[in-house]
């Protein structure tokens with residue numbers, strides 16, 4: 001690899017054939033899992049691709065977040081998603097909001113009836129309702145079309161709220177939103193907000209069909225950037241610091257050690273905690289570097305959804321990291337990895353490289369330069385099931401330059 005050129009930016013999804021992607025020729029409606037390589041930015045590659053083919057495919061992406069932000073609001077049935085949408089719409093935030101509602105039944109309008117649109121709909125600039133399925137699976141295509149439709153009226157709003165059904169898995173939705181080339185880079189995923197029902201969370205996490213099977217409630221927490229622990233008035237006699245609340249927070253942290261947790265009653269939260277979070281802005285990841293993760297002690301080969309972090313001071317080779325991630329995310333070993341965030345210390349580069357992955361998709365973006373007072377090191381946080389620290393650590397050694 002030519003070290004003189006900017007390091008490649010990659011966003012990857014496994015493909016069925018070996019064709020190299022041409023970002024402008026891909027139909028977003030063909031975006032089937034495991035079938036098509038979905039481009040996001042100026043450079044797309046596949047783990048293991050030979051980059052020495054003379055193509056000028058190493059263009060780096062501007063780190064600026066562009067386009068209108070979209071917030072995914074997810075959470076188990078009855079947790080308070082519509083309450084949150086109402087809350088946001090009725091707060092003074094100076095934003096013109098478009099709302100996408102996803103309903104399960106064929107009848108449109110039920111979810112919408114739960115939302116206070118204000119006098120003559122003054123609080124909502126645009127509405128889109130997607131019925132008869134779930135955006136994470138059966139109505140994925142309608143979702144993309146809905147976004148395209150919305151973008152035709154882009155001048156009318158500044159932010160999009162997507163309220164999913166209570167049984168949605170946010171992972172596929174997040175992956176879909178990463179393909180913003182098709183949406184002409186007009187949309188960026190701001191964050192995934194998961195509302196949980198403090199009263200019923202234990203039961204929802206325990207609602208497994210089989211012993212080791214995880215529930216939608218686990219996945220919704222696993223993919224969250226912010227978890228709103230709602231309905232705390234219904235537990236611990238309404239005390240925000242009670243033992244039941246503390247136990248729930250520990251459980252949420254054990255599933256997702258990266259998410260911000262906010263306690264609430266009727267989703268009454270600070271808007272700064274949930275809007276314009278820029279959770280996918282890789283600049284924010286350098287915070288990881290400073291953060292002393294409190295979730296390193298996760299059990300070996302845990303069948304539950306957990307968070308695990310690894311770190312090390314050896315510089316790594318970018319191409320080898322691509323190969324490693326390809327194996328890890330696409331070859332589907334024993335581990336099920338839902339999310340990775342991290343900082344990489346790349347050999348022969350003075351820039352921090354920021355890695356994030358949502359399911360099979362990942363990107364590595366060069367960030368700011370290492371500071372003189374910083375110790376260069378790798379630090380990666382994984383959220384998933386059956387995470388095995390030993391395998392992660394030993395396989396990561398293959399990346400050492």
Ligand SMILES: Nc1nc2c(ncn2[C@@H]2O[C@H](COP(=O)(O)OP(=O)(O)OP(=O)(O)O)[C@@H](O)[C@H]2O)c(=O)[nH]1
Pocket residue numbers: 075076077078079080081082083084114165166230231232233234264265266267
């Ligand atoms: N006591 C209490 N009730 C709440 C709170 N937040 C929401 N609720 C109530 O819980 C019920 C469900 O709230 P919704 O906002 O409709 O929940 P949802 O997640 O949109 O529900 P689905 O769309 O059916 O999945 C409503 O009656 C709310 O008024 C809270 O903090 N405390």
